[in-house]
Amino acid sequence: xxxxxxxxxxxxxxxxxxxxxxxxxxxxxxxxxxxxxxxxxxxxxxxxxxxxxxxxxxxxxxxxxxxxxxxxxxxxxxxxxxxxxxxxxxxxxxxxxxxxxxxxxxxxxxxxxxxxxxxxxxxx
Numbered sequence: 001x002x003x004x005x006x007x008x009x010x011x012x013x014x015x016x017x018x019x020x021x022x023x024x025x026x027x028x029x030x031x032x033x034x035x036x037x038x039x040x041x042x043x044x045x046x047x048x049x050x051x052x053x054x055x056x057x058x059x060x061x062x063x064x065x066x067x068x069x070x071x072x073x074x075x076x077x078x079x080x081x082x083x084x085x086x087x088x089x090x091x092x093x094x095x096x097x098x099x100x101x102x103x104x105x106x107x108x109x110x111x112x113x114x115x116x117x118x119x120x121x122x123x124x
Contacts, residue, residue, distance in 0.1 A: 005046050013048055017056035025065050025076055026087045036066060036074045 003020050005013055024030040036057070037045065043053045057074055060066045064083070068074045079087075103113045 003042065003046055005048065014052045014055040014059070017042075017046075017048075017053060018059050021056070021060055022063075022065055022087075023091070026084065026091055030076050032076050032078050034076045036076070038073060 003017055005016055009016055011019070021030070021036065030036075036042070039053045039057055040050055043050045046053075057066065057068070061068055061074070064077055064079065066074050067077045100113065103116075108116075
């Protein structure tokens with residue numbers, strides 16, 4: 001399980017952990033029923049506070065990505081395919097929103113941005 005923390009990131013550490021696990025679940029790298037490292041083990045591995053990893057795990061559970069089983073650990077939740085698709089679509093929308101914001105900063109028109117997206121979409 002790869003979790004990489006960046007001290008130069010503008011996101012807090014718990015959010016970096018959350019985002020990385022969420023992305024691994026949504027993209028299918030982490031499969032339904034797969035165990036996450038214990039909160040203490042992950043904290044030790046990435047050299048952060050147990051409180052920080054617990055916050056990330058709590059948020060993942062709140063959002064339905066994982067489920068905690070007392071005495072056994074934290075596991076990737078069983079999710080319907082539709083829910084998983086919705087999460088993936090949300091991730092794409094977020095990334096497109098970032099790209100559109102950058103395009104606006106650069107002064108690109110909607111048509112220029114659409115052309116770029118069209119080229120990228122058709123690229124193999």
